[in-house]
Amino acid sequence: MPTSPRPAPRRPDGVRTLTEARALSALANPFRARMVDALKVDGPSTASGLAARTGQAVGSASHHLKVLADAGLVVEVPELARDRRERWWRLADRGTRWSRAEFADDEAAVTAAHAAEALAFQRQVARTQEWLANAESDPDWDDAAFATQQWLRLTPAELSEVAEEVVAVLMRWSDRPVPDDGQEREPVVVFARGFPAQP
Secondary structure (H helix, E strand, O other): OOOOOOOEEEEEOOOOEEOOHHHHHHHHHHHHHHHHHHHHHHOEHHHHHHHHOOOOOHHHHHHHHHHHHOOOEEEOOOHHHOOOOOOEEEEOOOOEEEHHHHHHOOOHHHHHHHHHHHHHHHHHHHHHHHHHHHHHHHHHHHOOOOOOOOOOOOOOHHHHHHHHHHHHHHHHHHHHHOOOOOOOOOOOOOOOOOOOOOO
């Protein structure tokens, strides 16, 4: 029987630092990654709700929720259940982060981190390609969508500072109360990467 994951460090902003292969491996599965995204966008859900949202069978969604729960990434929300059979789930943390340098001695964790990062990048590319193929279908969103690329000269410490500032801006928008002004708001994905490269 798997043991519960040890408590992972949480930053003051509520973001959990992942340090175990189990949590990283859980995020390296495309269905589980989509379920985490759905819980982030839509809030708490049942297995059947997540199955419908991610296009999988309810039994499969239940299995993936168990894996995510065993990894400490989701928690049950019993107060939302209408009866004893209904089980609701939410994300355990506001967000997650990891650095391969923090568990360089754990080969399984490094391998899982590579797999989770590769999956996240593939999903970012796929979403971007899908948007570009359909952008003209909605001129308002086509005009609002953006892409940017900047070449900077930085030290590793300065790049970390840039990352903190970018994440802080996105968290501020993520945490704001959604105005009740009658305007329809769609889920929007914003991602950024920064790393050493040459032109």
